[in-house]
Amino acid sequence: MNKIKTINDFDFKNQTALIRVDFNVPINELSEITDDTRIQCTIPTIQKIISEKGKIVLISHFGRPKGVPSKIYSLKFLTDYLSKKLKISVNFCENCIGKTVIKKVKKLKNGEILLLENLRFYKEEEKEDENFAYELSKLGDIYINDAFGVVHRSHASITILPKFFGEKKCIGLLMKKEIQYIDQFLSRKNEKPITVILGGAKISSKIEIIETIINFADYILIGGGMSFSFIKKEGGKIGDSIIENNKIIENTLKTIFNKYQNKMKMLHLPKDVIIADSFNNNANTKIVPIHSIPNGWMGLDIGPVSIKTFCKIIEKSKTIFWNGPLGVFEFSNFSLGTRSIAKAIANITGKGAFSLVGGGDSIASLKMENCEKKISYLSTGGGAMLASLKNEILPGIKAIKL
Template sequence: MKEIKTVNDFNFENQTALIRVDFNVPINEYYEIIDDTRIQYSIPTIQKIISEKGKIVLISHFGRPKGISSKTYSLKFLTHYLYKKLKINVFFHENCIGETVVKKVNELKNGEILLLENLRFYKEEEREDKNFAYELSKLGDIYVNDAFGVAHRFHTSITILPKFFGKKKCIGLLMKKEIQLLGQFSYGKGKRPITALLGGAKISSKIEVIENLIDFADYILIGGGMSYPFIKMKGGMIGNSMIEKDQIIEKTLKKIFFNKKMNIIHLPKDVIIADSFKNEANTKISPIHSIPNGWMGLDIGPFSIKKFCKIIEKSKTILWNGPVGVFEFSNFSLGTRLIAKSIANTTEKGAFSLVGGGDSIAALKMEKYDKKISYLSTGGGAMLASLKKNKIKILPGINAIK
């Protein structure tokens, strides 16, 4: 952190801050925000600059418009929301670059905010385009990256744009907190016992994370679709359970199996199996290593829930990313909901908990436990990338600020 400047290292009076935020928030059909965590966590950075009589230009992506402008992915709906949060008028411009945008920026007064249109309306954003970065660089005096959710992306506004600001670039308070807290896990600095719970459908994005965590965690709990490659490698029968087939995954799994600390990895013993992938499917409880053909595991079973919760309850530091079942199906959500409850209760008793990933946070909010967690990470993908071996130092968005 010493080699990375933050907004606290600058005085923004009479300066225009070009802030890359991550306002890619989930919304409903009425454009009402379902989860505003990412915006809420960026507010302190914005308030710091405004309090110093600085000017702000906000740039963000929203959804995946693939370089095509559309009302569906416009950021304009956020101006009213930001006004309510900041009690400051937030201006909007329907472009990100061009003479009219530069004119609008130059007209800003101290303490005013301008939100620009979706960066991904420009194909150049996802191509590390120097010309696009140069045009964006005209819009600010100091570059601020407060978008941890995309810090792992090689996108123009993340990796190329900062190069045009020399030493006048920094990270925001959201990014600073994410880096500090994830650093605790990356280097095993948390209070022990340290427990990491990893779930979700795919193991490919988390296999390197397991390699890193096994060096310092006390317990690694693995659920969801991630568990089946382990069971299959141990010679178990997994029926029709979903599994990723990849030679690199298999090679890394073998490496983990021969690790002396393999005993800290805990897999489910039993699972709720179904005869089809739907909420109304026929179900029964089965040992995870002997799932019949035609059946698939869609949630962890009662014995595994009890075992996982028991480990969580004696932990002092907890990291969670990914559900342990297909929790969007109510009949297969019990495991994930009880895990969420256990982490929330353990946190209330003094443990530190860090939860990342859209599904995990959605599960917490569904059960109204989100306020009981120590910190909700704003970036699932960036969180996982930072937890791979030695990656916290070289996330593209962090490296670009050094």
């Protein structure tokens, strides 16, 4: 952290701050925000610059429009929300680069904010295009990255844009906090037992992480859809349960099983699972051993024995990391496993344990139980938080250091 400049290192009076934020928030069919955590966490950075009589240009992505402009993925719906939250009128520009944008930026007065359209309407954003980054760089005097949720991505606004600002680049208050808490987790290896809980549907995003954490964790609890890849590797029957059929995943799993045979005792898979005959909340259900799921049935939540086993491990832990639900928690009949884990983590945190939780689904389950404020730190970036566990400098942070 000492080598990275923050917004506290600059005076923003009469300066235009180009802030890369992560406003990729979940919305419902009425375009209403269902979880504004990422926006709320960036507001302190915005308010500090405004209080110093600076000007602000906000840039963000939203969804996956794949380089094609679309009303569905427009950021315009955020202007009213931001104006109410900040108690300042937030203006909107329907482009990210070009003469029209530059004119609007030049007209900004101290204390004013301009939100630009979705960065991913330009295919150049995800291709790390240098010319696109250069055009964006014309819109500010100081570059700020406060978008932890995408700091692990090699995108133009994250990795290329900062280099056009020389020494006038830094991280925001949210990014500073994220880095500090992840560093705290990685430095608390003596606070044992250390328990890492990994869930969610995809194993591809977590398989490399397992190879890292197996070297310092005391317990690794695996749940959710990703657990079925392990069960299949062990020769179990998983029925119609979700699984990623990927040769690379299979080979990596094989490597883990062979390389870390003496450490496999720390890896805990569910013993039982609640299965359903279709993917909906009102499906027929029963509880079976996770290695014996019949054809035509799929595992949608961990069972009561697994819940008890996992919670007992959490209750004796001193350091906890959690990413990903243990089942299809958005269906009320398959949410007990995830909600039980959320409560167990909140309870042990209240007794002095350090807990770090990230990922939209994990945070949503904590909110279901009204215990999100009982966690040591809630990270705004699930994928970025996981990538941080590799103990490597993430692309977006590296770009600020250069």
